[in-house]
Amino acid sequence: MSTAAGRVRTAILISGRGSNMVALIEAARAADFPAEIALVAANLPDAGGLERARSAGIAAVCVDHRPFGKDREGFERALDEALRAHGIELVALAGFMRVLTPWFVTRWQGRLINIHPSLLPDFRGTHTHARALEAGVAEHGCTVHFVVPELDAGPTILQARVPVLPGDDEASLSARVLEQEHRIYPQALALVASGAARLENGAAVGA
Ligand code: GAR
Numbered sequence: 001m002s003t004a005a006g007r008v009r010t011a012i013l014i015s016g017r018g019s020n021m022v023a024l025i026e027a028a029r030a031a032d033f034p035a036e037i038a039l040v041a042a043n044l045p046d047a048g049g050l051e052r053a054r055s056a057g058i059a060a061v062c063v064d065h066r067p068f069g070k071d072r073e074g075f076e077r078a079l080d081e082a083l084r085a086h087g088i089e090l091v092a093l094a095g096f097m098r099v100l101t102p103w104f105v106t107r108w109q110g111r112l113i114n115i116h117p118s119l120l121p122d123f124r125g126t127h128t129h130a131r132a133l134e135a136g137v138a139e140h141g142c143t144v145h146f147v148v149p150e151l152d153a154g155p156t157i158l159q160a161r162v163p164v165l166p167g168d169d170e171a172s173l174s175a176r177v178l179e180q181e182h183r184i185y186p187q188a189l190a191l192v193a194s195g196a197a198r199l200e201n202g203a204a205v206g207a
Pocket residue numbers: 014016017018019020021094095096097115116117125126178181
């Protein structure tokens with residue numbers, strides 16, 4: 001995606017504390033990183049990541065989804081406007097806990113990525129760590145993928161695996177996975193922003 005004009009203007013969408021957001025912001029500080037974090041947007045005004053973004057000197061806005069009620073697309077149109085107002089070219093979801101409609105996903109197709117705390121296609125949706133423990137799997141992990149209209153079903157860009165250890169609970173397992181999230185998300189963003197990984201005919205090429 002990299003253009004002659006320079007680094008790809010990227011927005012990070014969050015709903016909460018934003019630890020993955022911080023990992024992306026830190027990676028993008030390197031002069032040779034192909035993406036520039038130009039905006040952080042949250043769907044809730046009390047998302048802790050908003051303040052963290054501002055103190056890192058990044059423009060941060062809230063587009064509150066609540067006034068839109070059941071009008072998901074109305075919310076997304078407002079979000080899309082904020083993205084366009086900031087000249088955004090690539091969007092990274094980082095703990096953004098709203099399901100996106102086909103309207104938004106199609107509009108940003110190939111330029112919209114997400115991190116999910118499981119080894120997709122296993123454990124789509126929420127409570128992934130509890131469900132992995134309950135299923136008794138030996139390995140768990142995280143996945144960065146292109147977003148497609150079907151939830152957590154887009155093609156994988158990068159994955160990282162961790163062992164599930166005896167005595168693990170949700171907290172210990174999620175901490176082990178999160179460490180890997182912070183490692184692979186910047187790598188995956190760099191792959192997409194540089195054009196090394198692309199979405200072509202519904203498949204991830206070069207990933
Ligand atoms: C991360 O574990 C991320 O993978 C997960 O939410 C957490 C956000 O943490 N995302 C999802 O579950 C998306 N379905 P963070 O705000 O500290 O990055």
